[in-house]
Structures are given as structure tokens and as C-alpha cells.
Amino acid sequence: ITSAMEVCKSTDISLREFGCEQNLLSRPDGSASFIQGDTSVLAGMYGPAEVKVSKEIYDRATLEVLIQPKVGLPSVRERSQEQCVRETCEASLLSFLHPRSSLTLILQVVHNDGSLLSCLLNAACMALMDAGLPMSCLFCGVTCAINSDGQIITDPTVAQEKESRAILTFAIDSTDHKVLMSSTQGSFSVYELQQCIAVCQKASEKIFLFYRDSVQRRYSKTL
Amino acid sequence: MKDTPLSNCERDFLLKAIEEKKRLDGRQTYDYRNIKITFGTDYGCCFVDLGKTRVMAQVSCELVAPKETRPNEGILFFNIELSPMASPAFEPGRQSELSVKLNRQLERCFRNSKCIDTESLCVVSGEKVWQIRVDVHTLNHDGNLMDAASIAAITALCHFRRPDVSIQGEEITVVSAQHSTVCLIYCTSNLDPCEREERVMDGLLMIAMNKHREICSIQSSGGIMLLKEQVLRCSKIASVKVSEITELISKALENDKKARKAGERCGFAESMPQERITALKMDETPVEMKNVTEKAEDIVKKYEAPPQSVPSPLVPAPGVGQVGQGQQNSWGLEEEDGESEEEEEMVVEDQPKNKLDQGECCK
Numbered sequence: 202i203t204s205a206m207e208v209c210k211s212t213d214i215s216l217r218e219f220g221c222e223q224n225l226l227s228r229p230d231g232s233a234s235f236i237q238g239d240t241s242v243l244a245g246m247y248g249p250a251e252v253k254v255s256k257e258i259y260d261r262a263t264l265e266v267l268i269q270p271k272v273g274l275p276s277v278r279e280r281s282q283e284q285c286v287r288e289t290c291e292a293s294l295l296s297f298l299h300p301r302s303s304l305t306l307i308l309q310v311v312h313n314d315g316s317l318l319s320c321l322l323n324a325a326c327m328a329l330m331d332a333g334l335p336m337s338c339l340f341c342g343v344t345c346a347i348n349s350d351g352q353i354i355t356d357p358t359v360a361q362e363k364e365s366r367a368i369l370t371f372a373i374d375s376t377d378h379k380v381l382m383s384s385t386q387g388s389f390s391v392y393e394l395q396q397c398i399a400v401c402q403k404a405s406e407k408i409f410l411f412y413r414d415s416v417q418r419r420y421s422k423t424l
Numbered sequence: 425m426k427d428t429p430l431s432n433c434e435r436d437f438l439l440k441a442i443e444e445k446k447r448l449d450g451r452q453t454y455d456y457r458n459i460k461i462t463f464g465t466d467y468g469c470c471f472v473d474l475g476k477t478r479v480m481a482q483v484s485c486e487l488v489a490p491k492e493t494r495p496n497e498g499i500l501f502f503n504i505e506l507s508p509m510a511s512p513a514f515e516p517g518r519q520s521e522l523s524v525k526l527n528r529q530l531e532r533c534f535r536n537s538k539c540i541d542t543e544s545l546c547v548v549s550g551e552k553v554w555q556i557r558v559d560v561h562t563l564n565h566d567g568n569l570m571d572a573a574s575i576a577a578i579t580a581l582c583h584f585r586r587p588d589v590s591i592q593g594e595e596i597t598v599v600s601a602q603h604s605t606v607c608l609i610y611c612t613s614n615l616d617p618c619e620r621e622e623r624v625m626d627g628l629l630m631i632a633m634n635k636h637r638e639i640c641s642i643q644s645s646g647g648i649m650l651l652k653e654q655v656l657r658c659s660k661i662a663s664v665k666v667s668e669i670t671e672l673i674s675k676a677l678e679n680d681k682k683a684r685k686a687g688e689r690c691g692f693a694e695s696m697p698q699e700r701i702t703a704l705k706m707d708e709t710p711v712e713m714k715n716v717t718e719k720a721e722d723i724v725k726k727y728e729a730p731p732q733s734v735p736s737p738l739v740p741a742p743g744v745g746q747v748g749q750g751q752q753n754s755w756g757l758e759e760e761d762g763e764s765e766e767e768e769e770m771v772v773e774d775q776p777k778n779k780l781d782q783g784e785c786c787k
Contacts, residue, residue: 220705226564227476228511239465243563245509251426267516269507271469272484272559307509309561311480312465395720407709415704422701 216356216404221323221415223331229307231332235324237356239314242321244328248304262299264291267307268321282318286325289342289372289382295335304334315358316344318370318384323408330416339375341408343401344368347389353397355404369397373405375412427513430623438624448620454661456616459669461579461676468584472576475618476566481576482559483584490546490553498545499555502531504573510565529643530560530573533632537640540581554586567618570630579673583680629655631662635670 217238226232229245236242249262256263266287268279290306306328308321322342329336346357346365354361362368367387371380380398389397438448445453457475464470468483490497506514506523514520534540545554558580560573617625627646633639639659644650738746 215708215710218705218707220703222700222703224702226478226509227566228564229509232509243509245563247508247512250512267508269505269509269561271482271561272557305508305512307507309480309507309509309563312469314465392720395723396717399719399723411704411706414706418704419702 214353214355214400214404216407217358219323219408219411221327221411223327223415223419229328229332231328231330231334233324233327233331234311235320235327237316237320237323238358239312240316240320241311242317242324243309243311244321244324245307245309246305246328246332246334247307248332248334249299249302250305252301252303256303257301260297260300262294262296262302262304264294264296264304264306266290266325267305269307269309271310271312282321285318285370285372285382285384286321289322289340290325290329292381293336293338293340293374294329295337298335313359315360315362316356316370318342319344319356322372327412327415330412337376339409339412340372340381341375341405341412342370342372343404343408344370345397345400345404347387347393347397351393353393353400355400367393369394369401371398371401373402375405375409378402378405427511430620434620435624438620442621442624448618456665456668457618459575459672461575461673463583463676463680468580470576470580470583472572472579474568474572474575474616476564477568477572478562478564479569479572479576480561480563481573481580482561483580484557484559485584485586486555486557487547487552488555489551490549495550496546497542498553500534500540500542501555501557502527502534502560502577503558504530504560504569505562506569507561507563510562510569514562514565525645526570526573529570529630529641530577532643533574533641534577537632537634539578539634545586556581556584556586565619567620567622568616571616574632575669575673579676582673582677629658631659633659633662633666635667637663637666 219238220236221233223233224231225234226243226245229247231246232244234241234243252263256265264287266283267275268283268286269275270279286306286308294304296304306325308324310317310321319342322340326340330339343355344357345353345355346362346369347353347367348361348365354365357365357368365387367385367389369383369385369389371384372382373379374381385394441447447453451457457477458473460473462471462473464480464482470481472479472481488499491499504523504526506520506526508514508516514523540556545556547553558577560576562569562573625646627644627648629650630641630643630645631639632641642655736747740746
């Protein structure tokens with residue numbers, strides 16, 4: 202453990218600039234666009250709405266997540282990302298309040314410059330907030346990469362992701378700052394994993410503050 | 425997900441208003457909605473806002489083998505995705521009637537107008553040509569997807585930079601789009617219908633025209649009967665509108681070119697409006713990392729490694745892996761039968777080996 206301590210030094214961890222715009226599309230019930238550096242994602246949410254009998258669940262709402270890539274048709278990679286986002290949303294949505302209805306979340310990748318999965322998660326959360334769906338907690342996504350020196354970089358760009366030996370994405374909830382979902386790629390030690398989780402938990406505080414600020418700004422004229 | 429149906433009183437109201445030359449949003453009969461064109465970070469990506477209808481187009485290219493019937497020409501591929509984000513009526517399962525119709529119209533419009541010289545896309549005749557793929561994603565459907573899609577596609581094509589490949593190196597050149605072709609949608613007597621008006625209409629006339637006032641394609645659907653004067657009048661109005669829209673496109677392209685030359689950051693991120701109350705931006709922020717290492721160490725110390733319950737794998741023979749050992753046969757058979765079965769298996773295994781030896785000897 203002592204040797205690992207020296208290698209994993211987290212010196213300057215920073216998040217790229219991020220921006221968000223809510224309610225930018227007129228048809229969906231809730232919509233948001235989330236931008237992290239150059240990565241941007243557009244999310245649209247319809248629900249609660251009528252559900253097909255084959256898909257209905259008697260006591261809960263059926264959540265469907267669709268991720269559309271920019272070029273080509275959705276493939277296996279999009280399906281696995283959809284599963285990650287869907288599981289995170291189901292953990293935080295109070296779907297028992299809307300039985301036998303459907304919630305459809307559509308995410309469109311506008312530009313991918315690294316940390317795509319965390320951008321998708323953040324856009325999803327903002328769209329759910331914009332649609333006014335009841336949630337038990339908010340969630341945010343943070344990606345960090347471990348490069349060959351053992352340094353941890355949060356919010357990596359595509360170039361940084363290519364040079365790293367492991368990329369880890371965590372979805373963290375707002376009440377207890379616990380991990381809701383994790384998706385990792387590459388090899389890393391147990392100690393590095395715990396370090397990354399701790400780093401992401403710290404970084405998520407900034408993102409939750411950003412959510413709070415943007416919602417406060419939005420309702421500043423009515424409240 | 426189903427779309428909300430149109431009520432009878434809405435339908436009657438819209439039809440009556442059109443008779444009286446009034447439109448739902450206060451436009452005149454031949455007025456177009458506001459068009460806004462923005463570009464993305466990389467070349468070939470553009471957004472078009474036609475009123476509230478929103479569409480995104482992305483152009484990409486790939487080197488492929490050409491079609492056998494045309495070995496000297498490149499391939500143009502158009503794909504309009506009716507994303508379920510645009511309207512609750514669009515299902516993610518593909519090929520609805522509307523999607524097929526839009527795809528056909530867009531393809532015909534661009535191929536007939538020959539706005540892209542496909543012979544210039546050829547690299548090695550008969551072996552390698554460029555395949556240019558245009559993906560149009562509909563983001564919000566408030567009527568007139570066809571126009572928005574065609575504007576987005578042509579702007580993205582003009583904006584795209586195709587890498588020029590020679591046998592040794594690579595350079596970047598601009599794709600030569602000879603002239604812009606723009607489609608115009610005309611429904612019964614109104615230009616550029618919004619979503620409600622589209623639902624009420626009986627028929628549609630679509631005219632695709634380029635800036636040299638040449639008609640590239642006309643399509644009339646819905647079975648309405650048009651008089652000769654009506655068609656002529658529509659095409660005259662179309663020529664005026666097309667020149668306006670083409671000017672708008674070229675202005676947008678020039679502005680983007682200037683911005684990129686000046687080294688400004690371009691893209692969806694930059695074009696996000698700051699003055700709106702629904703938008704917020706935060707700059708690059710460092711994150712405090714005071715207790716991180718201690719926290720991580722604590723967690724690792726508390727939890728021990730899980731016990732090694734899985735035995736490590738063995739390799740008894742090349743090509744055979746074994747994890748753990750099999751257990752006794754507990755099916756209630758007597759031991760003698762079990763042993764004889766094993767002997768039979770051993771014999772069977774030996775035989776193929778013998779055959780191999782024989783085969784080798786024969787060679």
C-alpha cells in the first residue's frame with residue numbers, strides 16, 4: 202500500500218467548463234442540453250405518457266432510454282450506454298407514482314470530445330428536472346482517467362482518454378454522495394479504484410452546485 | 425407513444441382561418457418563419473432552426489469500393505433520422521411512411537440537381553472512391569421537416585472539408601458544391617406550414633430550385649388538383665424565396681469561416697445563448713482534493729480481499745483447460761458399469777489418434 206500511495210498523486214484535478222440550457226425544444230415535455238468543454242449532448246424527455254400493453258408494468262412506470270449517435274445507426278456501444286443511463290435513472294426516479302405509463306428519454310450526441318457517458322448522465326438528469334418528474338435524488342456523472350504515470354485526470358478529452366490506461370465513469374447521487382452506477386474500461390488496482398471514487402465524489406459536489414445555480418436562475422423571476 | 429389527436433374544433437378553426445387568409449401564428453400566406461443556421465465544432469456539422477423546427481446535419485466520408493455499374497463516380501448517401509425526440513408520434517423502429525417519403529424526396533432532390541460532382545470523388549477508378557454520408561437528425565418537429573432537412577443538408581455539405589488523399593500524403597480541400605439547391609414546401613395555399621397546419625392540409629406541392637432559377641424537382645402529393653396558374657405562381661414565389669435562403673446560407677458560411685480563421689472557438693457550445701434565463705455556464709474549476717488519499721486508504725484497509733474460493737486453472741494437455749475437479753458420479757449406477765464406461769471412452773479417444781497416424785504414413 203505504501204508504494205501505491207506514492208504513485209497515485211492527485212495534484213491538479215479540474216473540471217472543464219460546463220454549460221446547460223433547459224427547455225430548448227417545444228415538443229418534448231422536458232429537454233436540456235449539457236456541454237462539458239467540447240462534448241455536448243441534447244436530451245429530450247416524454248412522460249408520463251401512454252404505454253404499449255406489451256411493455257406496461259402494473260405498479261411502475263416503464264422507462265425507455267434511447268441514445269442516438271451522430272453518424273450511423275445505434276449499435277452495441279449505444280445499447281450498453283443506454284443500460285447504464287437507464288439503471289441510474291430508475292434508481293432515482295419515483296416510478297411508483299406513475300404505474301402503467303411510459304417515460305421515454307432520448308439523448309442525441311452532438312459532439313464527442315471525451316467523457317461522453319458522464320455528459321449523457323448529466324443531460325439526462327437536467328431533462329428529468331425540466332420535465333418535472335418526481336425523483337428521490339439527483340444524480341450526476343463524472344469520468345476520470347488513469348494515465349500511464351498513475352495520475353488521475355477528471356473529465357478527460359478524447360486525446361487524454363486515448364493515452365490513459367483506464368477510464369472510469371461513476372454516477373453519484375446528490376443526497377449521500379454514493380455511487381449509483383459505475384462503468385470502467387482498462388486495468389487498475391483496488392486502491393486506484395477507491396481513489397477515483399473519492400475524487401469523483403469531490404468533483405460531483407461542483408456539479409450539484411451547478412444544478413442548483415441553474416435551477417435557481419431559471420426560477421428567479423417567479424420565486 | 426401516441427401523439428395527441430387533432431380535435432374537430434381545431435381542424436375547423438384552422439380551415440376557416442386559412443379561407444380567410446389568416447394563419448395561426450399571424451404570418452402572411454407567403455411568409456417564411458425565421459431561419460437560423462449555426463455550425464458545430466468540426467467541419468460538416470450544422471444546425472438549422474426553422475421557427476421551432478430544429479434539425480441537425482452531419483457529413484462524414486469514407487473510402488470504399490465503388491459501385492460496379494459506375495466505377496468512376498463516388499457515392500452519396502442521405503439518411504434522415506426521424507428521432508423520437510422530435511415528436512411522440514415517431515417510433516424508434518424505423519421505416520415509417522413519412523420517413524421513407526422524406527428520404528426519397530431528399531435523395532431525388534440532390535441527385536437530380538447534380539449539386540455535387542460525383543466524378544470528383546473518385547480516387548482510384550474502379551477501386552477506391554469517397555462515400556459521402558449525410559446524416560440528418562430531426563430534433564424538434566414543428567412542421568416542414570423537408571425544408572429544414574434540405575437546408576441543413578446543403579449547408580453541411582458546403583461546410584464540409586474532405587481530406588484529399590494522394591498515394592503518399594494527405595491534404596485538406598473543400599468539397600466542390602457547385603450550386604446550392606433548396607427545397608420549398610408549399611401546402612394547399614400556404615407556404616411553410618407549421619405542425620398544426622400540416623395535419624389539416626389535404627395536399628402538398630414541393631418545389632426544389634437552385635439559385636440559377638432552375639427547377640430541380642417538383643412533387644405533388646395528396647391528390648389535390650392544381651391549376652396551371654397556381655403551379656406557375658408557386659414557382660415564381662419559390663424563386664424569390666430560394667434566392668433569399670441561399671443568401672442566408674452563404675452569409676452564415678462566411679461568418680463561420682471568418683470566426684475560424686480568427687481562431688475563435690466554434691461550435692454548439694459557443695453558440696449557446698447566454699442572456700437567457702434557462703441557460704447557465706460555468707468556467708473551468710479546480711476541485712479540492714484535501715482528504716482524498718486518506719479516505720481511499722481508509723476504505724482499502726477496512727475491507728479485506730475476498731477469499732480465494734475459485735481454484736486456479738490447470739492445463740493437463742495442450743488445448744485443454746481444467747478448473748477444479750469433477751465430482752463422483754452420483755446417479756446411482758453401480759461402480760462396475762461406471763468403470764467400463766470409462767474404458768470405452770478411453771478406447772474411443774485412442775482411435776482418432778491411430779487414424780491420424782495412418783493418414784500421415786500414407787502421405
